[in-house]
Amino acid sequence: MTPAIEVQALRKSYHGFQALAGVDLRIEPGEFFGLLGPNGAGKSTLINVLAGLVRRDSGAARVLGFDVEQDYRLTRRALGVVPQEIVYDPFFSVREILRLQSGYFGLGRNDDWIDELLAELDLSDKANTNMRALSGGMKRRVLIAQALVHRPQVVILDEPTAGVDVELRQSLWRFVRRLNGQGHTIVLTTHYLEEAEALCDRIGILRKGQLIACDSKAALLARNPLKTLTVVFAQPVVVVPELLKPLVRSHTGEALTLQYDSRTWRVSEILLALQALDVDILDLKVQEPDLEDVFVSLLGERE
Numbered sequence: 001m002t003p004a005i006e007v008q009a010l011r012k013s014y015h016g017f018q019a020l021a022g023v024d025l026r027i028e029p030g031e032f033f034g035l036l037g038p039n040g041a042g043k044s045t046l047i048n049v050l051a052g053l054v055r056r057d058s059g060a061a062r063v064l065g066f067d068v069e070q071d072y073r074l075t076r077r078a079l080g081v082v083p084q085e086i087v088y089d090p091f092f093s094v095r096e097i098l099r100l101q102s103g104y105f106g107l108g109r110n111d112d113w114i115d116e117l118l119a120e121l122d123l124s125d126k127a128n129t130n131m132r133a134l135s136g137g138m139k140r141r142v143l144i145a146q147a148l149v150h151r152p153q154v155v156i157l158d159e160p161t162a163g164v165d166v167e168l169r170q171s172l173w174r175f176v177r178r179l180n181g182q183g184h185t186i187v188l189t190t191h192y193l194e195e196a197e198a199l200c201d202r203i204g205i206l207r208k209g210q211l212i213a214c215d216s217k218a219a220l221l222a223r224n225p226l227k228t229l230t231v232v233f234a235q236p237v238v239v240v241p242e243l244l245k246p247l248v249r250s251h252t253g254e255a256l257t258l259q260y261d262s263r264t265w266r267v268s269e270i271l272l273a274l275q276a277l278d279v280d281i282l283d284l285k286v287q288e289p290d291l292e293d294v295f296v297s298l299l300g301e302r303e
């Protein structure tokens, strides 16, 4: 099957600074893919190359098999990009903006879809409002509607929830999930790792212009075998059993937090050692590693 996005040995420098230092990435149709990385990692540069806004130095970049430069018009039709920066024309109303955008794609009568988009993005009552009279979060919703006005197969969202309130964030994700359910490929960049963990099937991590990890969410999470066990005792514990001392992360009277490698330790072994203390256990909590732990340890490994 033709990949939704295919990038091979992609390079881009700005005045000698390598923003993309040879990236290979393949995203299949229908995937919900998360592109993560610290500030300045190259995420927006990669997106801008795909959107035809930045010229690559070398390498291949294709959307649904179309070269982003040679087949620019076909790429534009296949792709909808929600940009990170809020740029808008202050002289038009929301509906006018969306009609104009439809016009660029030769879509004459597009009001049914525009109305659906406005309803989904909770903008129906703002359809005739001038862009400059909208709040920041509302402008962001218009950008999302603009990116979707031509029903693109592949949708890229560059930090769409930065500065967006909780309610909109949730309704936005319901909508994006539905688009994904209908077969649209979704690529999301975000700094909210719990968002990526909740939504994406596969995640790529960029660092200094290189893809340092790209795997299913489950496989990435499995890379970090460290679990955290917090135990609350009925009375303060003075001495921790010798066997468990190397695992102690914090110990404040009644509360003891241990971190253990789930490949070499079993909880039952730890509990057995704790029973030797002969103090009642009031509460127990085991915390699985999350994407943030994996992200931090992957970035740390490469320092």
Ligand SMILES: Nc1ncnc2c1ncn2[C@@H]1O[C@H](COP(=O)(O)OP(=O)(O)OP(=O)(O)O)[C@@H](O)[C@H]1O
Pocket (backbone or CB within 6 Å): 014, 015, 018, 019, 037, 038, 039, 040, 041, 042, 043, 044, 045, 046, 084
């Ligand atoms: N037009 C430009 N001119 C010069 N340098 C640039 C330009 N655009 C990006 N860069 C540099 O390229 C690097 C990658 O930037 P990019 O915006 O792609 O990162 P990012 O991963 O999207 O970061 P963020 O999470 O902060 O949005 C940064 O060091 C940035 O300063």
